[in-house]
Amino acid sequence: MNISDAAQRAGLPAKTIRYYEDIGLVTPNRDTNGYRVFSERELHKLTFLARSRALGFSIEDCRALLALYEDQTRASGDVKRIAKEHLDEIEVKISDLVAMRDTLSELVHACSGDDRPDCPILKGIEHAAGPTKKP
Template sequence: MNIGNVAQALDMPAKTIRYYESIGLVTPKRSQNDYRHYRPSDVHKLGFVGRARSLGFSVEDCRVLLALYEDKDRASADVRKLAGEHLARIDAKLAELATMRETLAHLVECCAGDTRPDCPILADLAGAPDAV
């Protein structure tokens, strides 16, 4: 398959596929005229990485996951550990977002939103001591 066919099949930009090649996640064969030719195994790897990225795994995590996937002697505990660490990062981010939301909701509630110039949202962002 050429890069256009792979991009369409995986719904992944060709630029992303080239990037994954440049960092060594996939190594397609090259024809004499230097065109990329993606084997089914390359397409599978790209799909694997795309799915992992959609779950928020970093590129380096994807590299480790691919290595684990290809290692038939792997321990599932290694995969679980990596996924568990990622899940903990997601949970921490969700807690951070919940705190941000709570603060912003309070500021929006305190703002009259009328024609007066005073605004508790701007006061808080400016670090005013008596804001809200």
């Protein structure tokens, strides 16, 4: 299987697959003409990567998860720890974003949005509480 078929089946751009090879996440064989050849096993890995990335795992997390995925003697506790840490990060991101949304939503609703210069949004930003953490 050539790269574009693998890309299609895994749901990843071909560029991304080449990048994943560069950083050692997959190791497709090469045809005599130099083309990458993807086995079912490599395709499985790509699919696994696409899905774990879609769940927001970092590349390094994906690397660790992939190693565990391939290790039949793994401890599920190792997987769970990675997933739990990521879950906690997601929770933090969600609450940061919800706080942003709530503030911004209030400001947007307070603004008439017409031709006049008076603007509760700008005033709100000017007088908002100082930044407490980075988004």
